[in-house]
Amino acid sequence: MKNKYSAIIFFLMLALGLHSQDVLIKNGTLLTITDGVKENTDLLIRNGKIDQIAKGLKASAGIEVIDAQGMFVMPGIIDAHSHLGIDAVNEATDPNTAMVWVGDALNPYDVGIYRALAGGVTISHAMHGSANAVGGQCETIKHRWGVHDPDELRMEGAPRTIKFALGENPMRVHGEGRRITPRTRMGVEQVFRKSFADAQVYMENWNQFNSGKIKSPPQYDLKMETMADILKGEILIHCHSYRADELLMLLNVLSDYGVKNITFQHVNEGFKVAPELAEFGAHASVFSDWWAYKFEVYYSTAYNAAILTKNGVVTSINSDSRELIRHLYHEAAKTQKYGDLSDNEALRLITINPAIQLGIDKRVGSLEKGKEGDVAIFKNHPLSIYAVPQKTIVDGVVRFDIDADPDDIRIDVDPNETIPAYIETQSQNAKGCSDGCMQGVHEILGHKH
């Protein structure tokens, strides 16, 4: 399957940035998501954008042609909740850390990015953790494996997003860990209310200064700047949450402050208040089947995504895990077992729906002319257990190719390491203590695993 020589060339090309952004995919079965299934159809990407979708396209000279006969071609998979490609996840020092931004800690050398690509994932939402009620700002990244500059990993122009968190995690870190509010879900509510109210005062002070009504400048506060931007609707909220009551609490707080954009993350009990979520226009990004790893997910069901979808909530399936992100196509397929979603409904959960939640649905998430050339090619239908991702294309550049897959994909090799370290557990029991969102918190609290 693997040709060593081609792997080396492929790797070198990526490393040196020698790649064209033009590619023609011939005769595939196109799962367009927004425009049905098109068999035996060609898809042309030029300058990184989808240029044409039609039968019998001719390749102009010099354009790379991929024969997708018998293959399935779908938009690049999007993960609305991940912690890949960042060196810091939790600044767990305060119940509100709106000023920090994981985009400051991008690490393009994280091999997890390549492994996600090998599962057809072209975009992930690198999120701050869930230690704080108001966590840090997040970053939507494109899986341009091979780049060195973190700026090249960013999806330029994607809307700003921020992590909020309800329930056990902020209660544990701050209430139990440090005796600082919130210790309860009552406390969590008040963190939001105070932060928003403070931000209103802050904005007013600066307005007065800027309009000359007061002459002395107010104190510049990055936390308040961020909160103000949320109030202005410039930042999308992605809120770690589980229990039905806390979802309603946050909806009430947001209503009171006129904030409209909210995607609930994990939201294991979202199905219990699906009508309320739909009415508000809140989105949900859920696990396919994770439950019982902590008390607040004990009364949950793998049918969550199906119930939410059927109640009209824009729903996505996310990974929050270096492991699950490698087979989100399979995670989405589980909604066919748990709730009998149609193929297209299931595929929407990992394409256009997460794109909507990240505010990038005009650019990616479906195979449409003019959208960005993010494509995953599968042998066998992606919702089949026998699906095998063949090629993953980002902006018209093949970043993963099963026929040119180097054994050792690392870009950054530690010159002092004798043999690459063996790690006893990579993903096992990651959720035993909590979800991926709590990375880095144990060190801060002084706990040992």
Place this chain on the structure above:
Amino acid sequence: MKITRYITMLTFCFTAFLLNGQMSQKSKNGSFLIKNATLVTVTNGSYVGDLLVKDGIIAEIGKDVSAQADQTIDATGKFVYPGMIDGATHIGLGEIGAVSLTQDYNELGDFIPHMQALTAVNPNSVNIPVNRVAGVTTALTYPSGGLFPGTAALIHLHGYTPEQMYADFRAPIMNFPSSGKRGRWDRRSEDEIKKQEEKALKKLNDIWSKAKQYARIDSLALAGNKKRNDYNPQMDALLPVVRGAQSMIINVNKKADILSAIKWVEEKEIKAIFMGVAEGWRVADEIAKSGIPVIVGPVLDNPRRNSDPYEINYANPGILQKAGVLVCIRTNETENVRNLPYNAGFAATYGMGIEEALKAITINAAKIFGVDQKLGSLEKGKIANLFISTGDPFETKTDITDLFISGWKVPMESRHTLLYDEFLERDPGLDSRK
């Protein structure tokens, strides 16, 4: 911390209170005739035929079985498979991951092989119905922790007492001293790790020479009809292993550790089963040569080194099987044992093939646990652990429609299905007062 304790206590009460509300229907006993199904026997090919469940066993199986039964199930167009067997889990031993008082698989102590998993299996765990309706009828459930964390037990996922659930296999677990990092947070230097590993190996060998001594004394005492005047449950738990009457399950993952574990097993002349075996693909031939069977997995796991190929954990079971190793698969899960068919499915896709992957979670698992006379295939006389499905159970789309464990027809219900039924069209819906 006090507060944590409160939460866990509270949780515990809740749990106990609600545990028995997992099904609205009861399991049914009796005789059941399944007609016109494709019978995937695993050991005798697949064919369309009938199967009679009676007295807890597969009473008849064949192209045309005519028998009186309490219930006849028309399974035209459907498939019958033997119940799937998960090679290693914590099912029944753990309820809620983050609530430590609901976790019964990790006792204090480094040398406690006498801790019996079966004792702590909670037959009423919410996890059990949630997972068995996926067609997993049997699972090894094991204690974890130190060097000898206790004795694992094979259980059927049905029954109201541990004894009712017990599937006639148990074995002590040993965690072979590891020379790997424990996680990405492990900052120990290579030297430190090596030292600690050597220390653990020395301890292991000390324990083993004592165990051998103990077995010798015990044999002499038995022969001379003398009574030993001591209580040594740890050593008692190891006696059958030392004497070669029982297998020991050795959890070992890293290449170098697997090689030393093979050497260790050969030196001690014991029966062993390897578990985990994440880097088995690196030494598949050596494992095959040793004849030691393996419980491999989880398949849906990341490679253990950053330099490893991305798909290697998917491919691991197939590589081992092709090298001639007897392979079964584990999820190593507590609440999501139901993903066993998908672990097997990925193994099938990445080199093992559907047939071998199916064997790995049925007959080969039964062989490894020494219960293949009773479990692991659709054969006359075997325990009636089986399910009816709409298709290939590896395929995610496939539904399991009927489930039999130990001959009981188990309702296809669990917390997850009940919540679905209740909330798909919630009533009352939106607040009408708004």
Place this chain on the structure above:
Amino acid sequence: MIKNLKHVLCSCLISISLISFGQNSNTPKKVTNTYLIKNVFITSNPDVSPTFGSVLIKNGLIHQVGAAVAAPFDAEIIDGDSMYIYPGFIDALSHTAIKSTDDEDRPKAENPGNPPNDLAGIMPNRSAFSMLSSEESSLKDMRKAGICISHVVPKGNMLPGNGAIILTDGDSPEALTVKKDVSIFSQFKGASRMYPATIIGVMAKWRELYRRAEIAIKHVRNYNMNPSGLSRPNHDKELEALFPVVDKTKKVFFKASKTQNIYRALSLQKDLGFPIVLTEVQHVSNALNKIKSAKAGVLLSLKLPKEEKKKEEKEEDDKEEGQKDDSGAKKEKKKDTDPEKEALEKRKKESVKSYLEQASILEKNNIPFGFSFIDGKAKDLLPNVRRMIEAGLSEKAALKAMTIYPAKILGIDNICGSLDKGKIANLVMSDKPIFDEKTKLKYVFVEGNPFKMEEKKKKASASDEDAADIVGKWSYEMDIPMPDNTGIILISKTEDGHLIKIASVDDLTDFEEIEDAELDGDNLSFSFDVDNDGMTMNIGMDLNFSGESFEGTITPGAFGTFNITGNRTSKTPEKR
């Protein structure tokens, strides 16, 4: 052992410096400040080829350089004897001569989300000058490596303080100092359990501080012009310390060893606009474009990947051993090759090579650079620069990186960096051309003050047979004015090295054990942890043995480095 070391140390730090003042009266006063170095090959700056001649030094300055220089009557004449002379080397950033402060006793922050600046490691107002100690042994280490000028910065977290330019010789902080508060030092190092704790915290805090400083400058200036109707600016000392950074008159030296941290530092620079020098850089080639466009200065780390040169020899040794005491088993193992292992080793080798090539890559890209000494050691300067030269760096560029480049980066090229008349008389004299593998430094002049380098009677090879015999019972005495400053060390040989047991006189039965300490020639270095009232302190020892005695240094935690001496009292270590 050494249980009360910490408390005693605190109270004694002051008295140490008192004692050393006293010591000065014991050494004879210098008789002249004029030196003529004759018959040397002079490389007055890296751009010219060496000329044969003399150098005249007067009152700490270079007075004359030329083929024929007449000796003034008061000159002490040093016959260079065809040796080589270079401008004194410059350490572009280190913690040399910085007294360590006791961070452990800091109070816990009441509000970890908004701790006071000093607790959070935000101290741009702090000055390295106020933290200097002329007694620190690091000064001597620098001189020994030919370094005459150091740019020193405080230790700490995110913003440890202002850097100072110092000479590596002087008997008081004032005498050491050339310029103070020349730079701001910063690193991606969070505070412990309080904001900012992580990289993202440090980045956000930087942005906020900078914006606040910008606003504060305007406020202060407006107020100074016309205070009417304006609130009185509060004189926030941390913000005021950042004013020169905002004004772009002071450079920020940002520690950024890895590629990722280089990009992070540069993104702050791009967003905020301050002048930046990337410091302690280990790998640079994947960020060249942005470094160029930011006009960032670069200081390479002297910490290079471990050398694997001796591996082949070692393998041969192993083989021999295998033949001796084992059957063919060991040999057989060697024979069968593991392609996977080979591939991995190849990648590691490539990585090592790439790290060594970084200096030459900077040269090829015309990016001037110097060296910083935070993670590397002064004594590694020449050996490691030689490794860089082997990997493609030109000798000319190498010498520049040790002299004129850092002088320019630090803005002190008018007083040092070359042997021009009128500059500070900082010189290095060696017996062979400086990058020759067997070169030994003979003299180092710091501001005209000569230091003759003592020839160490170190044995050529560090292999086992040549290693010093250090087994036995030793007594030691630390140069720390505390009551229990003596004790015993028991050293016995083990398979892999030496087993060290050490106990203090206050309890000669309470031994600390250190396994597998490695003896390199006659140098033994090891470290161990001491538990002191629940606080763990790491104690490092670096001992040089010579026959029946040793001398060396002890580094207890963050208290600094002190001398330790000892004598062998018995050839056999007693059994416990």
